Amino acid sequence: MTPLRREIASCRLCAEHLPAGTRPIVQFSDTARLLIIGQAPGAKVHESGIPWDDASGDRLREWTGLDKAAMYDENRVALVPMGFCYPGKASGGDRPPRRECAPHWHDRVLATLPRERLTLLVGTYAQAHYLPAMRKLPMTERVRLWRECLPGAIPLPHPAWRSAIWMKQNPWFAEDILPELRRRVSVIIM
Numbered sequence: 001m002t003p004l005r006r007e008i009a010s011c012r013l014c015a016e017h018l019p020a021g022t023r024p025i026v027q028f029s030d031t032a033r034l035l036i037i038g039q040a041p042g043a044k045v046h047e048s049g050i051p052w053d054d055a056s057g058d059r060l061r062e063w064t065g066l067d068k069a070a071m072y073d074e075n076r077v078a079l080v081p082m083g084f085c086y087p088g089k090a091s092g093g094d095r096p097p098r099r100e101c102a103p104h105w106h107d108r109v110l111a112t113l114p115r116e117r118l119t120l121l122v123g124t125y126a127q128a129h130y131l132p133a134m135r136k137l138p139m140t141e142r143v144r145l146w147r148e149c150l151p152g153a154i155p156l157p158h159p160a161w162r163s164a165i166w167m168k169q170n171p172w173f174a175e176d177i178l179p180e181l182r183r184r185v186s187v188i189i190m
Helices: 001-010 043-048 055-062 101-110 124-130 141-146 160-171 174-187
Strands: 034-037 077-079 120-122 153-156
Touching: 001 101, 055 174, 120 124, 120 174, 124 141, 124 153, 141 153, 141 174, 153 174, 160 174
Parallel strands: 034 077, 034 120, 120 153
Antiparallel strands: none
């Protein structure tokens, strides 16, 4: 384990705000050319300690064409949420990622990754942070404008169960974006 990974593993930056306790969940290495930035671990991921180890992860793997072996190969794929720990429950879902995490850790983690990489910005929190010029746009519009974020990034909706409804309302996502997303992911992780 690298010194940075050890430091993250022992992080207690926002411990007083985490009802389930701290358990930073992140995956990266200096060779990972695909970076997936999501929200924060859910309760199931908090329990398992494995990023995207839930139905949302299944859907994200389907969208990207990654199988579990490829997704969990830290030498090829970095999994860096906006908040590294499970933030707890709120009405209607989980609480938002803690605001302390990304400003404290992301620059250091991203500095370890290869300069030439593809970043998937999964959900509103990642997009608001990394696409500030598009922050005021609705998520659907940010995703629709995905080509403007290339070659470095692709905004995606969060793959929670609600995304099935969103995809029915926005068939262009499956028709136009997913084939190109899968192609770009397969090229970058080769």
